[in-house]
Amino acid sequence: MNDISLGPSPAAAGFEIARPRTNVLWVAWRQQRFQVLTSLALIGAVALGLVIFRLNLVGALEGLGTAGCVPLADDGPCTASHAPDIPDQFSTIASLVPLVMLALPPLLGALAGGPLFAREYEQGTQILSLTQSVGPVKWWASKIAAAGLPVAAGLLALGLINEWAMDPMSSFAAKHLLTPGFQTRGITPAAYFILAFAIAVTAGIMLRNTAAAIGLTVAIYVVLLLLLGLARPHYAMPEQFRDSVPASEGQPASDADDSWQLDYYYVNATGEKVSPRTDGCQAEDGYQQCLVQQGIVGAVMEYQPADRFWRFQATEAALALAASAALFAAGLIRLRRHIT
């Protein structure tokens, strides 16, 4: 690794391989504990609110004579016709929860990751830590583990609690695969936190400035989430629901009410997509007849069934984690190259 011919009897830098037993995690925890405990307290408060929400909601449903109707079914005594009976305050809260759940991961990620290394560079303390016996990789990994893992675990629990707490609402509130339900329930909040955290950590290493790192994190996070949103419909081949034209009913009805409808179009006899024109239609013919005159024989709805929720969650989390890993690696390379 070096031109050892220049040195006097050099031992080929052998000291770099054997690292002594150290306890870097203690140091990292001592530095990050306030931020970690504050984040966990915030997560705990939201979780407690969600548990209380669920218990009260179930109680209210029992009072309305829909006991055991969690979740509500499409038939039997617990049909969706109970929807108007859900008290307003639950609907209001259920519409506010996604805002909190959308904001928490990037907020906690940027605040945990931005200062993690940037503050060291700002105060020159990275030189103190990196001139002890501990190597840069171990120091970097320990800081990331201490600052990131507890909060990621907390948000994983919170996402699952939110999934459970909102379940009685699922027939009325946001559908599983749709925004914002998909992004705020299950494992996505934890994955989004890791993504924001990785952006912030690496931005802090690159920029060496806490405020700039946090600002850049927000910008990059928004862009990456928009990209994930564009990719999400393609996580699996959509199901197709076909109906003939003219149909007995006006519109083809999907068998899954809470599915994610992606596309709806008409086809002709050879199966090609047809854009229906309405300018040549006579009012007395009816819309269906007008379509038939244009050669349209069927209508197709493309959709992602609601039971793909966990599969889509896993795909989304895997993509976010892959991006995070690439970001972390870029930061580590930079950190090792430029210590001073």
Place this chain on the structure above:
Amino acid sequence: MNDTSPALHASNLGKSYRRGWALRDCSFSLPTGSVVALVGPNGAGKSTLMALAAGIATPTTGSIAVLGSVAGGRGPHPKLAFLSQDQPLYRRFTVDEILHFGRAMNGQWDDRYARRLIQDCGIPLNARISTLSGGQRTRVALALALGRRPAALLLDEPLASLDPLARREVMQTLLAETADTGITLLLSSHVIADVEDSCDHLLLLSDGRLRLDGPIDKLLAAHQLLTGPAGGLPSWLPTGAVIETRSAAKQMTILTQNTAAPKPAEWTAVEPTLHELVLGYLRSTGQSQGEMEPAA
């Protein structure tokens, strides 16, 4: 590791940044146990040399070996401790936690010794770093460095931010703790008075180049300060030996290397002080006097 290796050995060492060369063609060898003054004006390359020796910067040319092992920019040799300029410490840590930091971050750590160093100067263990004075902070940083029981200790401007009383105390502690342990001490300063009484070896840097290197007594003995009548360089003096000349109204002073040339009676020769030697070399390389302070 080789016991006969010099503490530090630089070969053709150079470091360039985007703005240019911070250090060039630097070759020297420091014997173990020496107390070395690394002297030069601000911006001479002292901190760069320290960073290369501490393994937190990678040389552009050449190499530097610490105790026989080439430093590779991946952190310091395990037997080398480094205190960077301004001695950054974690300000929210207590003194006790800084000592815990030393134990947690190092395989080799003498906790009893580090605690004694803290207690000797009366710093409370439960005090936060941010509440300490500059002198106390330097003491804590020194205890952290010495607690590793290093074989070589690099201190970058350790006294720069201290008042004169604290300078003297810190220097006394440092010399007392290193005298009988055989630690090689490399101490940088832009103030000659800080180091002239305590060091036995000199590295003089200016403008990124090494100007002087050697044991201080030998360097002084190898030079003379001539005083005689004004009026141009005397013809009896071999011009190659002249380092620097200064003329006043009636007399001139010349710093030269020792020469065998017979000296006329109107000229007197004395051995220069370290201060005169350093300033002479710095003036001869075009460094202004103001940048190098002879005393605090």
